[in-house]
Amino acid sequence: MLHDESTVTIDRTPEDVYDYLVDGLNGMTWRQGIRSIALRAGTVGAVGAEYAQELAGPGGRSIPGDYRVTVADRPDRIQFEVIAGPLHPKGTYAISADGSGSRVTFALDAQPAGIMRLMSGTIRKTMASEVGSLATLKQVLES
Known part of the structure; x- marks a missing residue:
């Protein structure tokens, strides 16, 4: 099992942060690797919402990274699972005052x-970059 995580403090309320994160379409503003994203099924902010995303992959190719929201507990927790692509990680956003x-x-x-x-090293780097993007989220939400 590979695991990575990052934590930041953002000068916004937990409700503001949650509402921004639970809308996957906002990912384009703070996650570098997204080439495109669209709500494919369900309702923004609800369990079962599915997003179709194309991510920057190795060698400049696009790879699918579609995901589904599995927990939407406002304002404390969002969980998701990747349902398309070469790897199917699970993710959690934990938010507290x-x-x-x-x-x-x-x-x-x-x-x-x-x-x-065989690609564990590359996967670890990608995961570290992804969770490290919280620094950009902080900049976006505080500007």
Whole structure:
């Protein structure tokens, strides 16, 4: 099992942060690797919402990274699972009040199987970059 996580404090309420994160279409503003994203099924903010995304992959190719929201517990927790692409990680955004702002932790877990196990180093780097994008989220929400 591969795991990575990052935490930031954002000068916005937990409700503001949650509402921004639960709408996957906002990912384009703070996650670098997204080439396109669209709501494919369900309702924004609800369990079962599915997003079709194309991500920047190795060698400049696009790879699918569609995901489904599995937990939507406003304003504390959002969980999702990737349902398309070469790897199917699960992710969690945990949000809590921290003074007048919010403490946000983004965690990713993945279990590479088959040939994907040979790419564990690349997968670790990608996961670290993805959770590290919380720094950009902080900039976007505080500007």
